[in-house]
Amino acid sequence: MGLNSEEWVIASIGAIMAGGFSVGILSSSSAKACQVIAENTEMDFFVVDDNRQLQKVLQIQGSLKHLQAIVQYKEDLQVKQENLYSWKGFLNLAKAVPDDTLDKVVDSQRPNQCCTVVYSLASTGPSKAVMLSHDNITWTTAATIQSLCYKCPPEGQEVLVNYLPLSYIGAQIFDMWVAISVAGALYFAQPDALKGSLMDTLREVRPTTFCGVPWMWDRMYDAMKTRQLDSSGFWRMIDKWAMRLGLQTNRRRMSGHVHPPLCFRLAKKLTFDGAKKALGLDHCQQFFSMGLGLSRVTQEFFLSLDIPIFQLYGLTECTGVHTLSSYEAFQVLSCGKGLPDTHTKVPEEDENKIGEIYLWGRNIFMGYLNNKEGTEKKMDSHGWLHTGDLGFLDDSDFLYVMGNIKDTITLSSGQKIHPTPIEERVKLSIPIVRYAVVVGQDAPYLCALLTLKCQINSETGEPRDVLTSEAVAFCRKLRSQPTRLTDIILDRDPLVSDFISQSIEAINSEASSDGARIVKWTILDTDFSVGGGELGATMKLRRAAVTKIYQEEIESFYKDD
Incomplete structure (x- = not known):
């Protein structure tokens, strides 16, 4: 339990090689959450990074009957007790263990044995303890590498940057296990990576493969739009030409046309190379988005900069990845195709051919720990x-x-509505909207909660009241002058409100049914964030939390009915 570091990785692999299994715990977990996890897994050892995390364990150690020792790998120990070790003191214990003893333990392990327990990042309800085997990890890692374009020595070396919590299995596979398998160099970002320092790390490290989450790609989109708006009129004209060419060329590539036009190299030199360098991605050959929610607007913007973002799909229960996109299998908004020798099916489709997704393969988990039902x-x-x-x-x-x-x-009529496609159309039609959450459970009609694109406080990671440069520029096109979110909300800006209303009406005109129309909407007084509770640890939208936090706003939609 702690922030990502080499000690985290070593402790995790060490637990597995010693014949046990590793359990990652989010550093934001409470002492009570730690106790529930420790009791469920019958935890023998707690490995923590600093005194703050240590204090959580000390609070609950009296109730943990299996606990044998605690190891702290950052900072000097501020507490003394018999079963508490510093990192150096813990490593020194290895001197008393003969190599042949360890070899026997390693040789006794089997592919179908559990080697790690990962707590799924459930958006609703309690998280579940997912048991993954040696085969789940090693096979999924090998299949991922086989499906993608990783470099291996002596031809080259992958350079990776880890910033997502390693207690998340997707981060483990793409950052930890892939790095080991291809002999890559793994760099750990600063603790405040998601508050703004990640861009600095990328520019310093210059990774060859980068795995972002939709939230991160959106922030990069904001940064690039600001950069373009700050440039001269001449360079904005050049960028517009180059990006139009980039989008056309990459769309042709998706259709099987592999040869770019002659002027593509000029566009690369004038626009694409500079954009990648500004992001720290000038050495990057593969760009991924982990998690759902990457908008068409963001994906096509980067595609126009010759940065195809490969989406992937996977749950903790399928070892983090099941389908992925690549240069050989890429379509906008698609999560790609299944890993080799896996199967995907969608039975019981509705009239729109949408149904529940079923997965099969060697990446499928062993089951939930202590939860047969x-x-x-x-x-x-x-x-x-x-x-x-x-x-x-x-x-x-x-x-x-x-x-x-x-x-x-x-x-209330009984009609079932899938909100995601509607929300995607809202974000596509209204460029100043960051999040759109459609609500209406058991109500007579749909309504929408909207957040506008706001700048991020680099110290806290929380959204500011100041609009992004792109949002300000768009408002200027509407002949409106706001620079802050409160300018729009408190002044009830008629130009912005009218544009949103007209856009919603245009979206409603294409709705598949009357029930799929958005009848009312409101702009929330803040953008979503982890601290606000609307986003999870990997920046995924927590829909149930949003409806609870903004229950008053939702109820006001239907008060007069």
């Missing part, structure tokens, strides 16, 4: 994992994910 609900007798996510497969077996079954809104 939960395991049987998640995985059927034939080994198919029932994801709970909704989507469809196109004729070329590209997977498109449209949301989760739990997100489905049932109106």
